[in-house]
Amino acid sequence: MAGRLAKELEEARSWGGARELRPLGGDVRRWGGILLPNNPPYNAGAFRFELSFSPHHPLSPPCATLCTPILHPAVDPEGRVCQPLTSPEHWVPSIRAVHVLQDLLLLLDTLDPQRVLRPDLARQLQEHPQEFLRRAEQHTRQHAERRPDPPAP
Template identity: 35%
Template sequence: MMVVKTDKKKETDVRLDAEMLEVCKQRYMAELNWAKKNTLPMFKLITVDEKNRNWSFLFTPDQPPYNNGGFRLSVLLPVNYPFKPPSVNFLTKIMHPCVDEAGNVSIPGFKSEEWKPTLRIRDVLLRTAQLILDLEANRPLRNDLAELLNSNPALFTQKADEYTKKFAEKR
């Protein structure tokens, strides 16, 4: 890296940026090593696209209405991770109030303004599982499903189970 010595503040800023990128790279590698060696219940690392920093996991819930299938998740880590949160997207269709039709998921605590660099991919996966299995609808992306869940939980569970059997990957 080249440092232009026009003024002291700019030189310091450039050096801090390089240091920050090195910290991000080290954290990324540590997280990747963890993901390759360790497994969490219900999650299996499927692929890692290191160039694009995109990891995919197979999520196999152990509770109804999602326990009859597996769901692929994409976890995309920005270059400045862990200082910015990863984005989580369901690649497999899932019927849940906090997952929109495109697979985007709303996980409390993981928006940019709420994110803390001490959080890890493990935390992201565990919180995703908790959100799905607890059938939370606090931050719905699909109001129709949130209303159904709140008004008739049994019907929601039945429909979500049918949806899982139709669209989820076989276990």
């Protein structure tokens, strides 16, 4: 499993949606990095995440957690993410870690009313979208990390 995860880490590092991707504490089963959303209201910052793999990977899905506070209907206050791709009923061993990260970035770039862990925020998004977007951008500016400079060509 360590060999597969090392290869997947290299594959994920070549994808441009995450930066600073590395094993945490030297453990190839725990990755950390930052996501760089493309769309408002979250593109005002960068979001630190952790991706944890079970000893049974790839037979069981990894767990994604956002470590940076975010005001998002699909992310609970502890950073747990509503990510159907990694739910046991949808997981297949051929899904690669880079797909999980791409799905996580898509979650931040597209507010999906079907992915809800915080009904209060989902309701505000549906009933008062401009107010929600304003609050989410303000929260992002207060809590998210500064976006890193683009990599040199």
